[in-house]
Structure formats: C-alpha cells, structure tokens
Amino acid sequence: DAGVTQSPTHLIKTRGQQVTLRCSPISGHKSVSWYQQVLGQGPQFIFQYYEKEERGRGNFPDRFSARQFPNYSSELNVNALLLGDSALYLCASSLGNRGGSEKLFFGSGTQLSVL
C-alpha cells in the first residue's frame, strides 16, 4: 500500500508569489493535517481537514488556506509568500474517526524555499 504522498518535493519561489502544495493520504484515511517545520524546530500545526471540512486551525495568518477533495486528497495554499515561509511542509494522514487521538502518518514533505 502506498503511504502518504506529497508533491512537489522541492519548490523555490520568490517573495510575494503564491504556492500550492498537494497531499494524497493513505487509502482509507479520511483526515489530512498540515504542519510547517522550520529547520531545527518541531512541526507546527496549520490545519486539519476531515470529510472536506476544516476541523482545526493553528496560529497561522489568513495567507494560509487549504481544502480537501472528495477523494480525501488535500491542497495547502500560501499567498503573498514571505521569506519566513521557507520551511518543510508536512502532510499527515489519519483515519479521522478519533479526532486528535489518532496516530499520524507523515509524508516526506515539500521543502519550500522563498527567495
């Protein structure tokens, strides 16, 4: 079975641009969470989606948005990129039926560099 897949693996953008990151969860998983991991720090919670609905949001500005599709895949959009948005963006998939008490399966991430 395929694990969590994220694309692209690497991305270079300039300040002010917009970016879309994609994630496909494990088959059978209905929940997707997005995390931002700056080098040397722990993953910071951005969003959790379940059945196409946002169930949780972290302390990120409105420049960050996401959505989940009927096939449970998800996109994370970041507008008006800042240098500080440079990070590894991780997608985590889970079954979705136990809220925050579930094991998270992470993808390999998208490394975003903003120049």
Added chain:
Amino acid sequence: GQQVMQIPQYQHVQEGEDFTTYCNSSTTLSNIQWYKQRPGGHPVFLIQLVKSGEVKKQKRLTFQFGEAKKNSSLHITATQTTDVGTYFCAGNTGGFKTIFGAGTRLFVKA
C-alpha cells in the same frame, strides 16, 4: 495557548549509554504521542500514551505518562547508532490539534 516543551534540546551520548528526553505541557493532556525523525526524514509514530501514570516499553525504549497527564518521558537504554535522530513528543487536549514539542536531537558516537 497550549504549549509543549521538551528538554534537552540536544544530547550527545557514547554508544551504549542511556538517554532520556522529557516533555512538559502547559495544560492537561488527553493523550501524548512520541515520534522519531531521522536526519532528512519525516516524523514516524512510535507510541501513544493515554492513561495517567501509564508506562509502555518497546524493546530498549520506555515511555512514561505522568500522573497529572502534563508530562512524559522517553528513555532509551544502551543507545545504538541506529537511535540517532530527533525525538518529538506531541500532545493533544481532546480537540483536533496535535501540538509538537521542539524535539530532542540525539547524537550517538560509536
């Protein structure tokens, strides 16, 4: 808001020595999870603790959840070079956010 703090930030050990990382939450947790991230990799789930005072073992790894459900620890006995990586605790207060600590990076010298 909810915060999860981990200490130490880094730990250098000689192969065969023991290692412990500690996790403290500013609020009572409904559960705590532990993840390991190898250099250049992504976090991989190790274990989840739910009950007050719970202790779980996985081979050389021992995980504890405090009586007040606000702290946790991971102890590795007789470290090996394969234990190298960053260990994260991640807490949940019953909602849909799983909050990660900053991690403890373990270096093992052969």
